[in-house]
Amino acid sequence: VTLPFREALEQITRIRGVRGAMLVAGDDGLVVAEALMEGIRGNAVAALAASLAKRLRKAAEAAGGGVPRFLHLQARGGTLLAVPAPDGILLVAVGDRDVNVGLLRLEMRRVAEAVV
């Protein structure tokens, strides 16, 4: 099963507590597609998420942990998650503090495998 961008993002944003989701070009941090709540600056978040993912990838590879499959930034007031998708795309989600991270992680991994 493959998913177009919009449908892929909808599957993420319908999870309770998710404030937005986006597909980002991992190399340059540009937005490929987004579904964000008002007030979230998509372009800036995309750039920072891609940069963070790149940095953490270097750390994981240096430690011998291999290529990252999932990234999770947990903050006091919310959370940011990222999962690599095919073709160098990064699936990024922003959630509230109380979002179910386990559920969101599973859904993001499923969507990342199916997105085209």
Place this chain on the structure above:
Amino acid sequence: MADDIKAMTAELARDPGSLVFLKLGEALRARGQIEAATRIAASGVVRHPELAPAHDLYARVLVDQGDFERAYHEWTVALELEPRHFGAHKGLGFLCYRWGDLDGAIEHLELALAADPTDATVVQALQRVREGVDLAAVALPLAPAAAPAGVASPWDALEGGGHDVLLADRRGLLLAGSVCDREGRNVGEELAAEIAVAAQEADRTARLLDLGEWRSLLVEGETMNLLVSRPTGQTVLLLARDRAVPQGRLAVLAERAAGIARAWLQAGRT
């Protein structure tokens, strides 16, 4: 048996060709389980005769047992396979010194330093050899790769052991601990620099999204999970554990490691 050793043993049982034996052998050495480390290292050499790190590991467990002649042979084989192998040059430098061959010791230590100019133990050892100081006073190659001399490791009591935990300052300088890659090479300084930058990126991301102060950064890798946290405003902590350790458990361990780091900092880094 510590969880990480259990996990690595299970992984090796599942896949006897896995290179995890290198980390397992080193972890067993670090816990003083020399017999078990010897079995793992010896079978690793049989299974991977063309792999220099396998011979390096075996040489180090042979030194642990006082079998310097065979250790010399294993390190020599490692250099035949990989002429710039850091561990082999370091080990042979130690053996040459032990046998009174100062020129040989200096030559091997210089080659080790050329392979890894950042290794503080080799810098220190080379200086001592040139000054004619007893090399036994320098914990040169006999210490596990995960515990370089001169760098404190306050997490020995942590579940899974004190290895693969490090503390860095916000400038990316290593304060304590170490992390070894799959070849048993200490990559602590490199990781300290990387996670300090990652922490700054996390700061910016959290600020932009109005998420408040960030607490942790989890990286789920193919074989290992990393968790970065901030024990204090000026430091960053990295905990690396095998993927077999559940993520919730990893978070608990990271919290404990952060507590140990705070206590260690308050005690004046002793």
